[in-house]
Amino acid sequence: MKKLCIIVISLLLLTNFSVELKAEKQWKINEVMNSITKEKLETYLKDIISFGPRVTGSEECKETAKYIYECFSNFNLKTRYHDWSASANFKTYEGQNVEGVLEGDEKIIVFNAHFDSVANTVGADDNAAGVAALLAVAEAMSKFDFRHTIKFVAFSGEEQGLLGSNEYAREAYERGDEIIIEFNADMIGHAESKEGERKFRIYATEDADWIVRRIEEINNATIGFELVKGNISRRYGGSDYHSFAKYGYESIAFFEYEWNPHMHQPADNFSNVNLNYLVNTTRLIAGIMAYLGDAEIEKPYLLLSEPKRGRIYFNGNEIYKLKNTATIIFGKALIEAKANSPYKIDKVEFYIDNKLLYTDYEAPYEYEMSGISFWRHEIKVIAYSGGKHSIDRMQIFWINFKPRQ
């Protein structure tokens, strides 16, 4: 029986997806997926659970960070603690994220999971399972080189309001990191029914559709989940993916299909994790990461570079930096977009409240808004290149008394 299973699994994994891949890359994807084993996931899961509840700021949480740091270092990733402090719920929190980097030459791909938990539980599914997946994928990928840089990040402060990821995403945004996509795994190991085992949720931001299509292809050729798709808004969200989405990055969040009744309860323990399901969810994530690690980016990279998120402007000058993404503009307002692509950028369109106001055919792509305003607006830019387009949008609060000339 075991032999038959191995043959069936190998056949499944060797099926080609419709994306054209060189045999060598196909082989690499299969290798990465195959090295995600039940034994490995079980070890990581049990190790993380063994620290007990991992409340941000506690000794247990720090010990867990140290364990993740050691794992990343053992995989020869460029490893660091990312210390953060943030205010929420009238309190100041301090914590550590842990980052392991597999360096490539081009853009950045981020895969993350939070390792903190609430107080009364070991948080097996929420989210030791996601961290076990993070470690297993990092280990599998670390045996290879990839074209893009892969950043594996374990976040703390999630349960207090996405605090660790918010600081991390804000710093990436301020540095101008060109992150193609951010993947978040939070609660990916619970399935009680046969239906739950068959299904997996994938939620994505608007420009990540091409990646979702690749996930579907890889899934259909290998694991064969029934994928349940959803959208990620830039304005709200319940896990660390939101920190990236609100700074304008593309994001994909993975979740188990079934509601987990043990979430934030003592019963969220090892015996309530479905290990076979976790193997499959992790393998699918590993496959897409290995594919994307070498992939040609299918959409232009686009960033609304001015105004910046988290600023107050007065007549075109930045006068104050905020720790959130609010943007408040008094007077003159300039919109600027940065776009790049392996192909020529054909044009960049500028919209306010979904009304097309200007089209720019040459860099620098910019437009100065005019008119009277006292309120909130959505500004949006769309870049077209190689038959594809990308969108970036943000909310601004704009106060201007000078009428259009």
Ligand SMILES: [Zn+2]
């Ligand atoms: Zn969680």
